[in-house]
Amino acid sequence: MNGIDYKSKLDEAILQSDVVKIFDNLLTVAVEAGASDIHIEPLENYCRIRIRIDGILEELVQYPKNIHESIISKFKIESGQMRPDEKRVPQDARVSSVTLTNKEIDLRANTLPSVWWECLVMRIVDKSKKIPKLEELGIEGSNKNIIFRHLKYPNGIILMTWPTGSGKTTTLYACLDYVNKTEVNIITYEDPVENKMPGLNQAQIRSDIGFTFANGLRGGLRQDPDIMMVGEIRDRETLDMAMESAMTGHLVFSTVHTNSSAETITRVYNLWAQPYMLVGTFNLVMAERLVRRVCDHCKIQTSVKDDPQYIYARESFRNFDKEALKKEILSRGISQQQRNDFVNNALIYVGSGKDPIMGDKCAVCGGSWYKGRVGLFEMMDYTDELKTLLLEGKSAFEVESVALQRGMINLERDGIFKIIKGMTTLDEVYRYVKAKFSKE
Numbered sequence: 001m002n003g004i005d006y007k008s009k010l011d012e013a014i015l016q017s018d019v020v021k022i023f024d025n026l027l028t029v030a031v032e033a034g035a036s037d038i039h040i041e042p043l044e045n046y047c048r049i050r051i052r053i054d055g056i057l058e059e060l061v062q063y064p065k066n067i068h069e070s071i072i073s074k075f076k077i078e079s080g081q082m083r084p085d086e087k088r089v090p091q092d093a094r095v096s097s098v099t100l101t102n103k104e105i106d107l108r109a110n111t112l113p114s115v116w117w118e119c120l121v122m123r124i125v126d127k128s129k130k131i132p133k134l135e136e137l138g139i140e141g142s143n144k145n146i147i148f149r150h151l152k153y154p155n156g157i158i159l160m161t162w163p164t165g166s167g168k169t170t171t172l173y174a175c176l177d178y179v180n181k182t183e184v185n186i187i188t189y190e191d192p193v194e195n196k197m198p199g200l201n202q203a204q205i206r207s208d209i210g211f212t213f214a215n216g217l218r219g220g221l222r223q224d225p226d227i228m229m230v231g232e233i234r235d236r237e238t239l240d241m242a243m244e245s246a247m248t249g250h251l252v253f254s255t256v257h258t259n260s261s262a263e264t265i266t267r268v269y270n271l272w273a274q275p276y277m278l279v280g281t282f283n284l285v286m287a288e289r290l291v292r293r294v295c296d297h298c299k300i301q302t303s304v305k306d307d308p309q310y311i312y313a314r315e316s317f318r319n320f321d322k323e324a325l326k327k328e329i330l331s332r333g334i335s336q337q338q339r340n341d342f343v344n345n346a347l348i349y350v351g352s353g354k355d356p357i358m359g360d361k362c363a364v365c366g367g368s369w370y371k372g373r374v375g376l377f378e379m380m381d382y383t384d385e386l387k388t389l390l391l392e393g394k395s396a397f398e399v400e401s402v403a404l405q406r407g408m409i410n411l412e413r414d415g416i417f418k419i420i421k422g423m424t425t426l427d428e429v430y431r432y433v434k435a436k437f438s439k440e
């Protein structure tokens with residue numbers, strides 16, 4: 001932190017009830033800690049500020065209730081988009097700011113009138129963060145072959161499914177960065193434009209004045225594009241336009257709000273697309289979740305023999321074609337030892353929070369067991385076999401089960417390979433794929 005302790009400065013600002021100083025230092029602390037969100041919340045007897053780091057909320061500071069109102073009012077006034085006197089309904093604002101460490105950020109803020117007063121939550125977009133290369137995201141094994149193959153196709157749709165905070169924006173930008181070359185024209189329709197990338201023609205959607213995703217795509221076809229990205233498909237019109245663009249020789253990237261690649265098939269049908277249209281345009285559907293990475297500095301092996309999640313994990317490979325599995329293990333660089341540790345001895349790596357030599361709190365993860373995050377990826381490659389099943393009217397579930405037999409890597413399988421490699425834990429993986437079990 002450039003030698004300056006902004007957290008102490010924040011504490012000091014709270015003691016002085018200096019709202020401007022509180023905001024400046026709070027933003028700086030959060031951005032420097034790599035937080036994605038800031039929560040400013042009143043409770044019954046006091047207020048607190050929490051920040052979300054690597055997907056998990058942490059309490060940063062508490063402060064007395066008497067300065068809460070001025071904190072919220074100050075933000076509302078500064079944003080220029082919220083009414084300070086309106087305290088009964090939620091309000092939204094988008095503002096740009098600069099931290100004390102000179103980092104440009106965008107904030108997407110929302111207030112919520114809770115029973116104790118208004119809460120303010122801010123999503124941070126750190127514009128100084130570089131777009132990682134696709135190779136750095138943790139896409140491994142057959143998934144890696146699939147994505148690189150599809151990025152070379154001249155037409156069709158590549159769709160990403162997403163729950164919020166899943167990392168899809170980063171992956172989408174990394175894909176665009178990969179295909180970004182002088183000889184192709186790339187147009188994007190975004191809401192909001194989170195990263196400005198040189199070489200791309202990026203447009204901000206304005207649905208309030210009729211510039212919607214669907215209208216953007218329609219007009220975009222006259223901009224002589226090769227590749228188009230449309231922020232989100234949430235209605236039939238946008239889906240129709242995306243399919244039409246794909247059918248007329250364009251590569252189209254987009255996202256859809258579902259939990260898995262199989263669920264996406266159902267979602268697309270619910271938007272009135274016919275199976276033949278899906279088969280004719282969809283190249284690849286991918287899903288992603290970010291899980292916490294085990295701290296390399298303090299990790300130790302532990303037995304998970306009695307953990308029910310271990311049984312689930314082994315079960316998920318039951319129908320995996322033997323040859324495909326062998327190839328997958330090989331291409332991920334998993335050693336015989338790593339495989340034995342997991343399969344025969346039920347051993348996995350977890351953080352211990354303790355320094356391996358000194359025995360005191362691990363300085364790398366601060367005793368939290370985890371450091372940073374890694375993506376779990378699921379890719380449904382629309383092979384001829386899957387397309388035939390879809391045309392025969394098979395359900396999304398049946399199509400998925402055939403794909404899994406053939407060796408499709410879903411979020412769960414990708415997670416397990418990453419557990420075997422000591423990158424993450426059963427708890428992390430099943431926190432994201434547990435939906436599957438709650439149905440049972």
Ligand SMILES: [Zn+2]
Nearest residue numbers: 295298362365
């Ligand atoms: Zn550690």
